[in-house]
Amino acid sequence: AQSVTQPDIHITVSEGASLELRCNYSYGATPYLFWYVQSPGQGLQLLLKYFSGDTLVQGIKGFEAEFKRSQSSFNLRKPSVHWSDAAEYFCAVGPNFGNEKLTFGTGTRLTIIP
Amino acid sequence: GAVVSQHPSRVICKSGTSVKIECRSLDFQATTMFWYRQFPKQSLMLMATSNEGSKATYEQGVEKDKFLINHASLTLSTLTVTSAHPEDSSFYICSARGGGAQPQHFGDGTRLSIL
Numbered sequence: 001a002q003s004v005t006q007p008d009i010h011i012t013v014s015e016g017a018s019l020e021l022r023c024n025y026s027y028g029a030t031p032y033l034f035w036y037v038q039s040p041g042q043g044l045q046l047l048l049k050y051f052s053g054d055t056l057v058q059g060i061k062g063f064e065a066e067f068k069r070s071q072s073s074f075n076l077r078k079p080s081v082h083w084s085d086a087a088e089y090f091c092a093v094g095p096n097f098g099n100e101k102l103t104f105g106t107g108t109r110l111t112i113i114p
Numbered sequence: 115g116a117v118v119s120q121h122p123s124r125v126i127c128k129s130g131t132s133v134k135i136e137c138r139s140l141d142f143q144a145t146t147m148f149w150y151r152q153f154p155k156q157s158l159m160l161m162a163t164s165n166e167g168s169k170a171t172y173e174q175g176v177e178k179d180k181f182l183i184n185h186a187s188l189t190l191s192t193l194t195v196t197s198a199h200p201e202d203s204s205f206y207i208c209s210a211r212g213g214g215a216q217p218q219h220f221g222d223g224t225r226l227s228i229l
Contacts, residue, residue, distance in 0.1 A: 034217060043120065043207050043220035044158075090157065101148075102218065104157040 002027040004093050006105035014113050015083055021076040021108050023091035032100065033074040034092040035065055038107075044090065050074065061085070086112045117141050118210050120221030128229055129200060135193045135224045137208030144210035147191040148218060149183060152205040164191055198228045 003026045013019055025031055032051050036044040048059025055067040065076045074091060088107045094100035117140040125133055137147055146165050150158040162178075164170040164185035172178045180202075182194040191210070195202055205225055209218040 036220070041205075041223070041225065043118070043222040044209075046217055046219065049217050100218075101160055101163060106157045 002031070002093050002095070002103045004091050004103055004105035006089075006091055006108050008108045009106070010109045010111065012111040012113060013081055016080050019076075019078045019081045019085070019110070021089050021091075021110070023074045023076065023105060024072050025074060025091070025093045026072065027093055027095075029095070032094045033065075033067060034094065034102065035059065035063070035074075035076050036090045036092060036104075037061075038088045038090065040087075047076070047089075081110075081112055083112045083114070086110055116216075116219040118144075118208065118219045118221040120208050120224055122224060123222060124225040124227075126227045126229065127198065130197055133195045133198055133226060135195075135206055135208070135226075137191045137193070137210065137221055139189045139210040139212075139219075142210075142212045143188040144191070145188065145213050146211050147185055148209045148211075149181070149191075149193050150207045150209070152207060152223070154205075158207060161193075195226065198226070200228045202226065203228045 005024045034049045035047040038044045047063050048057050050057050050067045058064050063078050067074050088109050090107045091105040092102040094102045119138045121136045149161045152158045161176045162170045162172045164183050166185050166188050170183035185191040205223050207223040209220045211218045
């Protein structure tokens, strides 16, 4: 069975500082990996996805993520956070391009301090 | 592009009533739509997957007679919570995807509160 672990429930960083959110997955085949962001009371917005190819993927809002097969990780990074980045971040894994059923991690809540 | 609209955004109703939530893909044809439930400070739990013109596939533990899903067109799916009770109060989110290598795009969710 597939699973996603986000070890950090809550992270606080200063505005302008760098950010790394951790995501580890368990999946029996080549995973398809996603990062989504959720603002309070709203749905999810796709930040980036990894299907194949270059293991460093660029997303929207200045985010990037690196797929490391040997570590079963897909960590999200941003070199300099902005106050508007405060939100809940979810990592997800899916089986394929098709009718994929995403499995989500429990999320990491990001707080930005001035 | 890839906009998914969910309506209503919030609904409050009495116990025993039925509530319908709509999920529309505004600028693409959604071959597959998903319905999720999210409890406070928790992750999304998939309830069911629906393909246009087919019966929905429910996840284990989800009552199909309680949560009726209809995906009658390539742009609209509905979730009806029948005879809702306070324990059905939650945040319900839909997502939709087109064909091929397309990711899911999410609606803004519906906050359902049953009194």
